[in-house]
Amino acid sequence: MDRTTPQQPFAAPVLHGPDGTPYYLTPTPPLTAPPALYHPAAPAPVAHGPALTPTAVYQPTPPPATNPVPARDPWPARLLAGGVALGAGGLGIGYAVQAVAAAAGSVGGLAALGVGAYALAKTTGGGRGGGGQGAVNVHVNVTNRNR
Template structure:
């Protein structure tokens, strides 16, 4: 991985007496070739293999695509954060629902089994009192 920025190769430039520049080194590009169209088609067309479409391997190091990696990491972290937010929101809603259900059930049990008079039995109490005076 090359961490240095790309720099153009230094080509020596010479100048003529009138100031017109010319390069001391020959150009690195290939000479122009004339286009010659194909006059006959091949008899049978062979399907191309996937290796045909692969880029040529070069020994020169390529550019480091750090902005793309940072963007991909940021998008990934953002998506993970949104997913985690939805998960926590769902968990909070579920626990709130369970808590409300437990409160309603506890209130129903208290209304059914509890009483306000303090005694164990609820409702009217029949009292019968027999008074007899033997000393009379």
């Protein structure tokens, strides 16, 4: 393939009737006008209103002369909100303490297993002293005086 000249695919022009119906190979309906290339109509121009020019600068409304006093203090709502917050805080602290206790229990259990394994490895099953540091010499002297 020759790469010096770019190859563009050739698209055959499609003929269209006056109403925009495409005719590809064989026209099936009889043509009422000679076929021509179809060019869609240009979009209709968008009608914009008159150009707006600012005539006045809008300022924010000034605050009222006196601040209105609420009809009543919503103290029950504040108490309820405070109680809910305290309850949620108590639950959170309870869960945190429970998690710390569970972690401490598991660490303590692992430490106890380690101490037990160390004690079993460093001692023998009994005897006098020595702590499992070698063989024990046993001397047995039996005399029968009833002979």
